[in-house]
Amino acid sequence: MNSKLSLILLLILFSLNGIAQKADDILGVWYNEEKDGKIEVFKKNGKYHGKIIWIKDNTNDDGSSPRIDVNNPDPMLAKRTIVGTLILHDLIWDDYEWDEGEIYDPKSGKTYSCYAKLESKNELFVKGFVGFAVIGRSTIWTRAN
Numbered sequence: 001m002n003s004k005l006s007l008i009l010l011l012i013l014f015s016l017n018g019i020a021q022k023a024d025d026i027l028g029v030w031y032n033e034e035k036d037g038k039i040e041v042f043k044k045n046g047k048y049h050g051k052i053i054w055i056k057d058n059t060n061d062d063g064s065s066p067r068i069d070v071n072n073p074d075p076m077l078a079k080r081t082i083v084g085t086l087i088l089h090d091l092i093w094d095d096y097e098w099d100e101g102e103i104y105d106p107k108s109g110k111t112y113s114c115y116a117k118l119e120s121k122n123e124l125f126v127k128g129f130v131g132f133a134v135i136g137r138s139t140i141w142t143r144a145n
Helices: 003-020
Strands: 028-031 039-044 047-055 086-093 098-105 111-118 123-129 136-143
Touching: 003 039, 003 123, 039 086, 047 098, 111 136
Parallel strands: none
Antiparallel strands: 028 039, 028 136, 039 047, 047 086, 086 098, 098 111, 111 123, 123 136
């Protein structure tokens, strides 16, 4: 098989993978990239959200537990526990990705615009950004079994 034909077949295969995805394929439990947290993605009122359901180190710097959201700029929210915190908000399915949402980073206390797309059945590409999606931080979450 010549290289041009191989490339064309490969491109078709990747494009069919994107087409075959369904909105609810994002549902389930995902490890963050560092595998020190699990996020449960669920659907509510037609939008997709995610909350932290487990963290590896659930102890605060002073030794108390459970870990609280100390980096949150809102004094009331800075008292909440990390486990149970909603970090993905209002993602909307748009044919091949989930977008128009927000993601909260408890490590920095900042909230960013967000979109996500499946790289494979068990890998979720998540990008947080301010302003333009070209500039931002991306990560890969892995489906937890």
